[in-house]
Amino acid sequence: MKLSTIFAAIIGAVIAGGGTAYYYQQDQNPAVSQSAFPVLALDKAHPGEINSSSLVNLSNGVRSVPYTLDAEAGLFYKIAVTGALRAQISVLQNGMLVANSNQSDSKASASVLAFKAETGGKYDVIVSGIDANAYGPFSVTATPLKSYVGGVVEAGMDITEIAMGRKQSFTLEVKEPAVYTIDMKADQGQVDPYLDLLDRSGREIASDDDGGDNYDAKIQTYLDAGTYTIQTSSALGADTFNGTYRLIINKADIPEVSLKSGDVLTVNGEKQAGLYMGDQQNFSFELAQPTFVNLKVDALGFDADVELDGLPISFPRRQNDGSTRAILPAGTHTVSIDGSQQGVYELTLGGNNLPPNVDDPRITPGQSIHAIMQSGADRVTHTLTIAQAGNYVIDLGSPSFDTYLSLQKDGFVIAENDDIDYNNDNLDSRVEVALQPGEYQIQVTMWNQPTRSRDYTLAVERK
Structure with missing residues (x-):
């Protein structure tokens, strides 16, 4: 296919960001063929640059660099452009637009596009500036996506999936009890991540909308060994769930659990761990004399509500550790731990004698x-x-x-x-x-x- 034919075929394709039909300056040598385009080898970064000699859209001045990708029928591919260039991406086959990146942020310095190769063969990957003023170096990488939708995932996996306008499900295999973190990170498209975690019977264990960075979703909770279901979707509705996202599953090392509800705590400054399974846990400790007490609780996998003698201790926003330093009289005192979901916590209780200028309260x-x-x-x-x-x-x-x-x-x-x-x-x-x-x-x-x-x-x- 001649270069002029390829770019003439893009006429009428409206690309977000430019907002007008593409019409590229034809090469002076019409004999230049598609085979002359640089080939995108998979999983390899290819350097490029948009400059004044790059192909230009005569209607809006946007410049582009074309590449060729040999794709296998039925597979998904992710095209990522990074670097100084504010970029957008288009994919064509036989002159027909297959997908574009819908890049609308004129300040973006990266663009990602995922598409499905319905048929095997050569596809044209076009890297363009987001507007007529977008110039600069870039790097483009083509990566095949192995889909785990409907399949089994486990701790240690970092996968990229493509949403196709409906909720997606994964089977999570947990091999040993621990605190697990599930991150869903938006990559491209209309993806406002939303996560659900279900047990074997389909009961919801946890869900999240914006618990991760920016508007990403994150669930962190304690899980026993067994089979669970992760469901991914968009907070804006499953029908808007289009584009690529990353699903990252990690297992956290947890301390040896020694505390159980009803235990009497020792005021010695040593750290002890407990397992919270959804029911309030209560502890007590004795003071022989008025004491300057330091109580600290670090929670992993759940949002802890901690009270000392019936009053809450404060936790910084979006952090799971809280502490208090209190002057307490002699006698029996109580600590309670409650919260949402399940998880592990570490409790440290220490004490010091009161300063000389503090009277018996x-x-x-x-x-x-x-x-x-x-x-x-x-x-x-x-x-x-x-x-x-x-x-x-x-x-x-x-x-x-x-x-x-x-x-x-x-x-x-x-x-x-x-x-x-x-x-x-x-x-x-x-x-x-x-x-x-x-x-x-x-x-x-x-x-x-x-x-x-x-x-x-x-x-x-x-x-």
Whole structure:
């Protein structure tokens, strides 16, 4: 086929990005044939360049470089162009447009196109600038795609698939219990990745839309050995699921599990691991004296909800590790771990003696104390002893941080308050509650760990 014939055949093919029909400048030598095009050897990067001597579309000035690909019938192929050139790609066979990259981002520096070779033979792969101002070097690679749709996948695989406008399924074989990560990364086309993970019976274990980088999808969860189903689709609907994407499956090394719900923790700073399978896990620990406690939890495979003495510890957004440093009184304290999905966690509990300038955190009715939230701590627990039944008012205020007040007994929250009057900027805390004789805990909390010591006032009065 003559060069002039090949490019004349593209007339009328509307390519996204240029938005107009292609009409290329014919070579002065009409005897130049398709066989003169550089051949794209599979899995090999071929350097090229768009410059002023490249073939030009006379209607819009876009320039192009043609290649030849020998394709096998029934196989999928991925054409990737990288480099300085802002590129788009077209594929033709016998002068008919088979596919184009629909590249619409004028700032893009890479383009990817996947297509199916319905018949075997030679295909024309055309690398073009995205507009008339696109010049520069590039590298083009043609890769055959082995499809695993409907087949078996396992940990350690990184595969590229092409979506054809419908949801796709894969059988995941898990050989040993561990935390597994499944990443679905958009490569090209109308792919806003969406993932579903199902068990053998078809029950959904986990799903995700934007848990990965950008708008990619990611699932990380603990799985026992067995067979599961991964379903891939588009968050915009299966009918828009067109283009290529990567499916990456990895297995994470997990620590030896030693914790089980109900265990008594030792305050020694050593790291211990537990397995979360969907049910809340509860632990306790004893303090012989008021202690500066450091609690840290690292979760792998699930989003953990961790509470110390009934109040949550904070986790940074999109991270699965949280910690708290709290001044706690002598006695029994509790830690609970809950969350979504399943996974492994590591728990570290350490303690230090209180600084010399910190008093024993006890308070009695009729008393008002001035106390210090030590640098690095985010909560302090005071012990309140009630000798006479009645109605009590507990006030907490600070000139330097937003307070949060919680009154507890035997591990249960009786009353709590964040702001007395938020609308009028009164961020102090107050609770009014009827109490029976006994011992209670007042927990003073600030949500962000301070970089310096901050003072507060705590008062208890019987009405």
